[in-house]
Amino acid sequence: MPRTHAGRPLGQPIPVHIITGFLGSGKTSFIKSLIRQKPPGERWAILINEFGQVGIDQALFETRDDVVIKGLPGGCLCCQLAFVLQAGLVNLLHRSQPDRLLIEPSGLGHPTGLLDLLRSEAFEATLKVSEVITLLDPRRMEDDRALQHETFRDQLSLADGVLLSMTDVASPQQLQAAREHVATLWPAKRWVRESQRMSMEEFLEPESHGQSEVARPGSHRLIEQPAVVLETFEYRQPEPGKPIRDQGESLGYTSLGWRWHPSDMFDLDRLTCVIDSLPSGVRLKGIWHTSSGWKTLNRSQGCLSLEHTVWRSDSRVELIGETLPEVEELESLWQRCCLS
Secondary structure, rough: OOOOOOEOOOOOOOOEEEEOOOOOHHHHHHHHHHHHHOOOOOOOEEEEEEEEOOHHHHHOOOOOOOEEEEEOOOOOOOOOOOHHHHOOOOOOOOOOOOEEEEEEEEOOHHHHHHHHHHHHOOOEEEEEEEEEEEEEOHHHHHHHHHHOOOHHHHHOOOOOOEEEOOOOOOHHHHHHHHHHHHOOOOOOOEEEEEEEHOOOHHHOOOOOOOOOOOOOOOHHOOOOOOOOOHHHHHOOOOEEEEEEEEEEOOEEEEEEEEEEEEOOOHHHHHHHHHHHHOOOOOOOEEEEEOOOOEEEEEEEEEEEEEEEOOOOOOOEEEEEOOOOOOHHHHHHHHHEEEEO
């Protein structure tokens, strides 16, 4: 039987791995770790859905020939972007011809609509859901708002396996509480592991996804809108000193994002001070051209991480929260950090 370059028989469905998790659980970092271990013969396509309008996550991945990254920003693919998703998937699969597909829904995304689409007649001969993995930050065990959030609960209910993330900043008590919480879930999870201990062999050869059903919550009702393809999201290049702001609101959360021209430079020390001063419930991801080079700054659960990045197209930041500081206040803070 003819085979792809990776050995998958031609005509066989493409395995799909869905990687979910609540805001700030470390989904993108986990996918990046998988890419570093990827079998050299496989070609992957990765679809990343972001709640915010700006699109931070896809900019965090380095460009390479054997991994195609496609972003789908601007809401939850289960409801706000449901009509975009099918056209986008068809386009991505046709263009990239992958041997494996990874899908990262938004941290506020409900997996039910996505699973319904992947099991539908449109994709039944093309795609096969291999496994749903949900990342769980053990620090959430002390966050009653997350524990009571229906999307948080349903992401775990639909999971085949649960990865405990952020274990380097979680306490032993939080880790134990997370394991005990997962043990109470029904259907029972096939496995629970710490994210850094999952091997590539375990990821590539899972059992087929279980057929547990979770009803789509009322907050994720399907939003009627005309179907458009992903390429209709036009990129607007900011002018020097004139950032572009984007804002969105749904599912009880607000997103605020800005993009600056790549020549605009920011003082790194001021940026970190500003970000540290934000309310603890604010989720932030940013890529900046700083006085110390191009950096990514990631803030979740009050903890800020800093990394080097190869991104050079623009500086950009996205904030997500149930309540956010006023737009004018934030713009004043960014302006004070700018050296241009």
